[in-house]
Amino acid sequence: MLTMTQVKNIKKLYYSKGKKVNEIVKITGHNYRTVMKYLEKDDFNQTVGRKEGDKRGRPRKIEPVKPIIDRWLEEDKTAPVKQRHTAKKIYTRLKEEHGELLNVGYRTIAYYVAKRKKEVYKDEEGYIPLEHPKGEAQVDFGQAIFYEKGKRIEGHYLNMTFPYSNGGYTQVFKGENQECLLEGMKRIFEYIEHVPYKIWFDNLSAAVIMGKNKERKLVEQFERFALHYGFEANFCNPNSGHEKGNVKNKVGYHRRNLFVPIPHFENIDEYNKKLLKLSGIDMKREHYKKGELIEKLLEEEKDFMFKLPEKEFEVCRIKTVITDKYGKAEYETNLYSTSPVYAGEEVIVKATADKVVIMNKDFRTIVTHERIYDKYKESMKWYPYLEALARRPKAIKYTKFFNELPDIWKDYIDNQDNEGKKRSIKALMKMIEGDEDLGLINATKAIEETLNNGINDIDSIIATYYRIRNMGNIAINEINLKDNIPKIKEYQSDINIYDSLCKRQVPAI
Known part of the structure; x- marks a missing residue:
């Protein structure tokens, strides 16, 4: 309890000095609730008489066990209804565990338990208690x-x-x-x-x-x-x-x-x-x-x-959608690609906080997208479409995917013949499978390094890609041989000996 001088100082800071409550808290060192209590207090009459509930002006006999009862009732909040304390059980347990503190009879305990249960289990809809309970x-x-x-x-x-x-x-x-x-x-x-x-x-x-x-x-x-x-x-x-x-x-x-x-x-x-x-x-x-x-x-x-419950709760929203002629499904104004195979088909959309999973009717995943939180945007996963493009490689030049490729890949594919385009597209499918963004980054590093080394076949690009993916972007340095390595005479094979075998007569049958 504050002295009258302290209360007067709080009111002076607020009404005369125009200080905010948080500023008064910092100046005086009193906590927020204390400052608010005395700013709102309008009755400073001295309290006369005994404290409420203390008819004889001295501690009641039940006081020593009140904290124990309160704790048991609070713990009961997380217990099944049929396994919560009754007044009888509390009295029995007090006698067994805290007999030295129990100086009242069952009726006194029962009265207090009934009163406290009303407070513990009261309907608190719309009102948060000032004293925050545990849990x-x-x-x-x-x-x-x-x-x-x-x-x-x-x-x-x-x-x-x-x-x-x-x-x-x-x-x-x-x-x-x-x-x-x-x-x-x-x-x-x-x-x-x-x-x-x-x-x-x-x-x-x-x-x-x-x-x-x-x-x-x-x-x-x-x-x-x-x-x-x-x-x-x-x-x-x-x-x-x-x-x-x-x-x-x-x-x-x-x-x-x-x-x-x-x-x-x-x-x-x-x-x-x-x-x-x-x-x-x-x-x-x-x-x-x-x-x-x-x-x-x-x-x-x-x-x-x-x-925690044993079974995990799956947080998601499920919706059935009919895709458009390109196999794209609309969800919350945004378009998500599926596959050309599912054009005009019914698919299942499962939306989580950060993902949109497109599934077929058998709930098998077709493709997974990052969830879009803008409006009227589009997310394309090109891997399912590349399989169709590999069968019609000339069409790739007119796709959005091709236009979004790094220039080095566009030039490489564009300069291939029809068969070379097919192989390049299939190779790119392997490299971006699972993670298009990271896969394309590593694929671009691979083609740059391979072409810089004067090699341009697709198998070498794939080999470089797997090295980068598994080992990081560590270039293989050229091996410099020392001067003291002995020279080995080049071996020349003589295939004339095989010609003599051809001259042998084969007996007639």
């Missing part, structure tokens, strides 16, 4: 710029924070849709090997639909995800971001500490794995209020969380 989490998105393979992307990052310990994790995505939300949560669950028993959200469209009379309806995929992992999903009141202030603060904290300077990376999956580790390293610091390491407090929280 709860908050989730929200933030926006940040990053560069993938040199390309600037206006990205999004999902934040999951644990208010009790002030721990938090983040994952980067190119969108803010349902797949990104669920995939980010799933990765964090798997990394910490636990699931918070309750998670608070803003009114994210990826999770909830606002119906008539402001009724919330969970999106089906989100609801199945929540049921699979067992957590309770709670949502804040509309336009009440302050209700989940912990995650709002963590969104800013992650941006300042993890995304400055602007991140550059080659592979978003590898970068997200790195972010999980960096988030863990960041928790090796003291809690701003509790004086213990955040990572230690988070470990304590895990006792109040669920274990």
